[in-house]
Amino acid sequence: MLPTFCKFLAVFCILAWQTHATGNLSPGAVGVHRRFEYKYSFKPPYLAQKDGTVPFWEYGGNAIASSESVRVAPSLRSQKGAIWTKSQTTFDWWDVEIVFRVTGRGRIGADGLAFWYTTEKGDYNGPVFGSSDRWNGLAIIFDSFDNDNKHNNPYISAVVNDGTKQYDHTNDGTTQLLSGCLRDFRNKPFPTRARIEYYNNVLTVLIHNGMTNNNDDYELCLRADNVVLPKNGFFGVSAATGGLADDHDVFHFLTSSLHAAGQVNDAQKVENQEKLTQEYKEYQDKLEKQKQEYKKDHPDEHKDDEDWEEFYESENQRELRQIWQGQSQIAEHLRELSRKVDEIIGRQETTLSLVSRNAGQALPPPAAGGVQQPALPTGAVSRADVDLLLTNQNVLLSSIREIRQLVGDINVRTDNIQTNQKHAPTAQIQSAGYDVQTLIAEMRDGMNQVKQGISHVGQRLGAPQGAAQVANCPTGNCVGVTLFLSVTVVQLLLVFIYNIFKNRSEAQAKKFY
């Protein structure tokens, strides 16, 4: 009996826990019926009408509405503005998505933007980010300026007030907040988004940081259980600037009511449908009326319906334009990719060359034989380059071997010649050196003969001074000279005798006269 009871209790507990857990899940994740509430929403295009009004909304202070956005507070000093729904909510649970931008030229901005869900509409020039203090309901505050100097801004905080508390500006509301998160929502490339969900007394705030244009890039900022908010409230957005000033632009404010599955009955749906049709007709009439009035006021600027068509693009044109834009983006990304790939290749080449250079330095010095380390290329090293290098090295080696052989041969021959000269200088080798030596010897002999000849001439010239020396002449030529002198003497004697004879003959001839 007791085990059965325990089992029953356990199953009961599990079931109870599951029910509770389902209730606490984010409405997007469970089977919750979601209905878009156009009366509590605005979005471009035609956000504001020609007369500047935003359907179902009221704005004031320094807020300006255009067809694309609501500038809740412009980037001028001490500006305040707000926009509020005209009617109170008729549903208990809701989900609001706000697409907004807080932009300013300063590194620090001020003061911030606030989302409101309150029982009463706030001011347009109030003290709390443009709205009233002592509110009754919920404020999600996007606080740009760091009042308490704790370096924790821009900060997103959820503050619930029951209409009695005054907002603690000096501490950036940290003493009163329900929960919060530190997120920089200023100056982002894309609009920042906030999704505020209130379902089954669970408040969830998701933030899209605006770094991408992807709709799904939401991150959890805060989650709070057991949050009790008053029923039938007004939605609002307010913003304020101070000494520093940002532009506070809201593009989309999209409200959906959340209902548990099966809560919305068909009768209600039909009733809503009729109501919607009626309102659509009313707005169409209003638009037609405004058109007529405009034509009446600006007769010169009036254009035929055909002329207006050139201001709009057709379905095909739009499709083409979208395709072109998509392709441009793809091309841009491809260019970027190609640039990055080039960069990577460049780095890889540098790394490779460095590695190969290091490897070359690490090799041992070349062995005896004087093979020079080939210079490694500084650029890319491919397989083909390495092969070429090896071939070159082998060719170089064989060339060096040949040169060595040649030098060895020459050495051997030189040795042979030297040996031969030492042993038999004239025997076999008729080298140039030997010829010169012979010539020199011959020349020496020649010179000696010349010297002797000169001395003989000297002796001949000195012979009449000493006849004794002539007798000592060792050579045969000396005899010739003696003979010559004897003949001369004989001749002189003969001439002398002839003269005497002649003189005698002449003297005898004179006597006959």
Ligand SMILES: [Ca+2]
């Ligand atoms: Ca602040």
Ligand SMILES: [Ca+2]
């Ligand atoms: Ca702070």
